[in-house]
Amino acid sequence: MQALMQDRPLTIPHIFHRAERQFQDKRIVTTTLRGEVESTYAEWASRVRRLATVLDQLGVPEGARVATFGWNTQRHLELYFGVPCTGRVLHTLNIRLFAEQVAYIAEHAADDVVFVDRSLLPMLWPMADQLTTVRYFVVLDDGADSEIPDDPRIRDYEELLAAAEPFRGRFEVADENAAAAMCYTSGTTGQPKGVVYSHRSTVLHSLVSLTVDAVGLSERDTMLPVVPMFHVNAWGLPYAAIFAGTSIVFPGPAMKPEALVSMLERHRVTTTAGVPTIWMGMLPLLGDHDLSSLRVVVGGGSAIPTALSEGWREAIGIPITQAWGMTETSPLASLASPRSHHDGLSAEQLIEVRATQGQAVPLVDLRIVDMDTGEEQPWDGATPGELQAAGPWIASSYYGDEGRDAFTSDGWLRTGDVATMDEHGFVRLVDRTKDLVKSGGEWISSVELENHIMAHEDVVEAAVIAKPDPKWTERPVACVVTEEGKQLTSEQVFDHLRQRVAKWWLPDEVWFVDELPKTSTGKFSKKTLREQLLG
Amino acid sequence: MQALMQDRPLTIPHIFHRAERQFQDKRIVTTTLRGEVESTYAEWASRVRRLATVLDQLGVPEGARVATFGWNTQRHLELYFGVPCTGRVLHTLNIRLFAEQVAYIAEHAADDVVFVDRSLLPMLWPMADQLTTVRYFVVLDDGADSEIPDDPRIRDYEELLAAAEPFRGRFEVADENAAAAMCYTSGTTGQPKGVVYSHRSTVLHSLVSLTVDAVGLSERDTMLPVVPMFHVNAWGLPYAAIFAGTSIVFPGPAMKPEALVSMLERHRVTTTAGVPTIWMGMLPLLGDHDLSSLRVVVGGGSAIPTALSEGWREAIGIPITQAWGMTETSPLASLASPRSHHDGLSAEQLIEVRATQGQAVPLVDLRIVDMDTGEEQPWDGATPGELQAAGPWIASSYYGDEGRDAFTSDGWLRTGDVATMDEHGFVRLVDRTKDLVKSGGEWISSVELENHIMAHEDVVEAAVIAKPDPKWTERPVACVVTEEGKQLTSEQVFDHLRQRVAKWWLPDEVWFVDELPKTSTGKFSKKTLREQLLG
Numbered sequence A, B: 001m002q003a004l005m006q007d008r009p010l011t012i013p014h015i016f017h018r019a020e021r022q023f024q025d026k027r028i029v030t031t032t033l034r035g036e037v038e039s040t041y042a043e044w045a046s047r048v049r050r051l052a053t054v055l056d057q058l059g060v061p062e063g064a065r066v067a068t069f070g071w072n073t074q075r076h077l078e079l080y081f082g083v084p085c086t087g088r089v090l091h092t093l094n095i096r097l098f099a100e101q102v103a104y105i106a107e108h109a110a111d112d113v114v115f116v117d118r119s120l121l122p123m124l125w126p127m128a129d130q131l132t133t134v135r136y137f138v139v140l141d142d143g144a145d146s147e148i149p150d151d152p153r154i155r156d157y158e159e160l161l162a163a164a165e166p167f168r169g170r171f172e173v174a175d176e177n178a179a180a181a182m183c184y185t186s187g188t189t190g191q192p193k194g195v196v197y198s199h200r201s202t203v204l205h206s207l208v209s210l211t212v213d214a215v216g217l218s219e220r221d222t223m224l225p226v227v228p229m230f231h232v233n234a235w236g237l238p239y240a241a242i243f244a245g246t247s248i249v250f251p252g253p254a255m256k257p258e259a260l261v262s263m264l265e266r267h268r269v270t271t272t273a274g275v276p277t278i279w280m281g282m283l284p285l286l287g288d289h290d291l292s293s294l295r296v297v298v299g300g301g302s303a304i305p306t307a308l309s310e311g312w313r314e315a316i317g318i319p320i321t322q323a324w325g326m327t328e329t330s331p332l333a334s335l336a337s338p339r340s341h342h343d344g345l346s347a348e349q350l351i352e353v354r355a356t357q358g359q360a361v362p363l364v365d366l367r368i369v370d371m372d373t374g375e376e377q378p379w380d381g382a383t384p385g386e387l388q389a390a391g392p393w394i395a396s397s398y399y400g401d402e403g404r405d406a407f408t409s410d411g412w413l414r415t416g417d418v419a420t421m422d423e424h425g426f427v428r429l430v431d432r433t434k435d436l437v438k439s440g441g442e443w444i445s446s447v448e449l450e451n452h453i454m455a456h457e458d459v460v461e462a463a464v465i466a467k468p469d470p471k472w473t474e475r476p477v478a479c480v481v482t483e484e485g486k487q488l489t490s491e492q493v494f495d496h497l498r499q500r501v502a503k504w505w506l507p508d509e510v511w512f513v514d515e516l517p518k519t520s521t522g523k524f525s526k527k528t529l530r531e532q533l534l535g
C-alpha cells in the first residue's frame, strides 16, 4: 500500500529559500586580506540570485561541473548554493594538492568554469592550459595583489555579479538524486577519485547535523568552519548552518592559530570544527582568550590525541568532540559524545570514551567485517574488523566507476579503516588498510612517494610509513635500500622529490636500510617495518 | 548528472535497529492500572520481534491495516514498530469518538486486526459485529477487570507473544514511500477522512523533531507524551524518541492532572507534549512539585492562551512552546520559539511571539493565500490568507481520494486555518474556514451537531458555534429556531442528542432565537452569529 504524502524532493533550494526569508538578518562575516567584511543572509541570498544569472550568461550547461579554488569565504558560500540551486554541480578543488594532481582532477571532472580566489591565482594559473575543459577562470578578488593575467578566459566575479539581474522566483531541482556537488579524495592508492553528492544526501546530512546529539547547530549558534570548504564541503557545515539559520564566521586565508583564536573570541563563536593540527596550534593560546561562548569544538579527519582534547578541556572547560568520517561519507558518520550509559564512569574512563570515534549518527549504519572471511564481527569492544558504512549519504561508487573494490557486493562502503565496536556501537579505530599518511588533515600517498623514490636510479626499493607526530598527527618517513655500492644522502632524496610532489609531502626523515621486510606474498610488510623502526 | 550516493530508503526499520543496539539500556516506563511497569529498549525490541512473528501467524497480509484502540503504553509502542517494520500499516483508532464513527472508520480502512486495551474493550466490543473486516481482536491486558467475551475472534496479546519466536535478522522495507501508518481526522465537514503516512515521512518528521530548534529530543531526555498515541501518532514523538534514544514515560490511562504531574516529577521528565486543556488542568498543581527537570513543554492542537503559558512560566520557569500542525501535517509544521531577531524585545512582546503559531520547521513550506483570488499574500504580519502547507510529510490526498478540495492544483494542503505571516515567517492564526469546534484537543463537527438537532421534529434550523472556554479552549453552543408554536427546552435538545453523539459533544448551552442570520448566498452567517451572541 502506497502512502499519500506529498512528493517533495529533498533539495538544496529548500535550504536556500527557507534561509532567505526566515533568517534574513543573520550574519556572515569573512576575514579578508583587507580586513573583516560583514554581511547578512539577505545580502548573501541576493548575491546567490545574481550568481544564478551569471552562470546562465557564462553558458554553463545543466549538470556541468563548476569548480572552486578558494578559501573559506562568503563568496565560496555563494557558489555552494548558486551552483547546485541552478542544477549545476559544485566541484571544490583542494588548494593543497600538487599542481599535477589539481590538473588531473579538473580534467577528470571536466570542469567547465573555475572560480578562484585572487590570492590563489598564482598557484592555479600556471596550469591553466592543462585545464582543457575550463572555459572561464572567474577571479574572486580577495584583496591580494597577485597579478591578473590578460587572458580572454579571465573574468571578474564582482563585475559579473554587478552586471547581472538577480534571478527571481524559486529555484527548482526536480530530482533529489541529481548531483549537487563533487569532491575528489586522494584516498587509497592510485589516482584521486571523485565522490558525487546528491541534493538528497546533502539535505539529510545537514538535517542530522542539526540534531542535538550530533553537532546540534541552531539558529542561536555562531559557527566558524576552520575545516576548509574544499574538504568534503567543510564537513557539510555550511549547508547545515544555512539550514539552521546559524551565523557564520569565515576565516578566509587567516588560518594562523592567533588569527583563529581571536576570531573565535571576538565573534562569540559557539561552534567550530577542524582537524587536530589546528586545535594543537591553538592550545597554547587558549589561556589568553575568553572563549566562554564555545559550545562544541568538533575534531576529525584524524584521531584526536587524548592530551589535546584534555588540554582544551583544562583550558576552556570543553573537550574536543571527536567525529569520524571520510570524503566518501559526506563526511559525518559517527561522533563521540559520552551517552547516558557512560554516566558514572571515572574521569579517566570518560577520556577513553571521547578518544573513540563514537557512535553512528542517525541514518548511518556501521559494521565491522573480518577481511579474510567477510564475516560480520561481534560488537564486543575487542574483535577488530574492516569498518564498513551504509546510508543515504555514503558513496555507492566513484565517478567513472573507478575503485570498485571500495564497495562490497551488498553495497556497503569499505572504509579502509580497521576498528572494534563495543556493544553500544562505539567505534574505535585500531588500524588502517589503506597505505596513506595523514598529515595536518591531508592525505599523503605512501605508494606515490615510494614510486617517486624508487624511480631514482640509485634506489632499489623504498617504503614509506607513517610516524606519529604531535603537530601533524602523522608524518611520512621513507625507508630506502640503495643499489649496492651506491651512496645516497637524505638531501639527495629530498632534492629528487621536490620536483615531483608538494613540499609538505617530503618525508621528515629518510632511513637507509639494508633490506625491507616482506610478507609471504612478497609485498612490503609495513607492519613489520613500523614495529622495527618505531617500536 | 546523477549523484553516486547509496540508495538507502528512509524507513522505520532503520530507527528500530539503531535503537535496539545503540540504546539497549534506555528506559520505558508505563503506568498501568496495576502500578508502574519498567522496561528497557532491549526488552521492548525483543517483544517487537515476537510481535512480528505474531502478525505472520495471524495471517495479516502485507499492507493490511492493523488497528489499535489503546492508551499511551509500551505495548502501543510495540505496535508502532512491529506493524510498519513488517510492511503492515498501523491504524490508530481514536478512543474518544462516538461508536458509530469508530465503526465507520474501521470499516473504511478495512482494518484486519484490532489490538485493544482491556480497559477499553467495553467501549469497542459492542460494535464488534459492525467491524466486518476485523478477523481478530487482540486484547492487551492492562489490568482492568472488564470481562473478556468468549468469542473466537478474541486473542490475548501476552499469550501470543509468549508463544512466538522472535523474528531474527533485519526488518526490510524496500520502498520508503510505502504506507507505514494511517490516522483519520474528523476535520472539516463530512465523514472522517484517512491520512496515510509513509516510512519516508515518518523518518523525516522524526529527524526534524531531533533538531535543536524544533523539539530537540536527545539521548539524554526523558519524554512523557501526554498527547494520545491515537492523535497523529502522539505528534510523532514516539518515533522521534526511539530515534534519539530518549527514555519514555507512558501515562497509560492515568490522564488526571495529579497523576501526570507526579509522573513528570518522579521520572525527572525533560520533555512533554499535549493540548492546552491538559496544561490548564495541571497549572494549579505546579507549585507543589519539583519540575526542575523539564526542558520543554510543547503545546498544540489548539491555540495556547497567553495566560496559560505565562502561568507555567511563572510557576516553573518555562513557558509552553506552541506548535502548530494537523493530522494532515504529521503534525509538526511550525513552532514558536523566539529567535535571535527577537532578542531585545520587552517581556510583553516576547509573550506575543510565543502566542503565535511560530515559524515553519525544516522541510515544511507555508504560505498564505487570498481565498477569493488565489493570490499569495505578503508576509507583512497583517494581511490574512488561508494557510497552505507543502512538504514531504504533508498529505497529498485522503485515503480513497475523498475531500479533494483540501488540496490545491499545485499540490499544497489547504489547512482551513486563516493566518497572517510576518516577514520572518511567523504564523499567527486569526480565523478558521472549517466549521468545527476544538474541545480539549478533539474536534467536534458543528455541521454534524446541527444536522442532528435539525432532525428533531420541532426544530426549523440550528447553528452551532464555538464559544471560547478557559478549560477546553472551545465548547459548542447551539442556536436553535423552533417550529412556530412549539416550545423546546435545552434538556429536550440534550436528550435528543445523547443517543446520537458522544457525551462531550453535547453543547454547553442551547440558545433559542427567532431567526438565524444568513449570508447573501443563504448560508448561516456564523460570523454574525458569533458577534451577536459572543460580542
Ligand SMILES: Nc1ncnc2c1ncn2[C@@H]1O[C@H](COP(=O)(O)O)[C@@H](O)[C@H]1O
Binding pocket: A185, A187, A232, A299, A300, A301, A302, A303, A304, A322, A323, A324, A325, A326, A327, A328, A331, A357, A415, A416, A417, A429, A432, A438, A443
Ligand atoms: N576521528 C578520526 N579518527 C581517526 N581517523 C580519522 C578520523 N576521522 C577521519 N579519519 C581518517 O580519515 C579518513 C578519511 O579521510 P578524508 O576522506 O580525507 O576525509 C578516514 O577513513 C580515517 O582514516
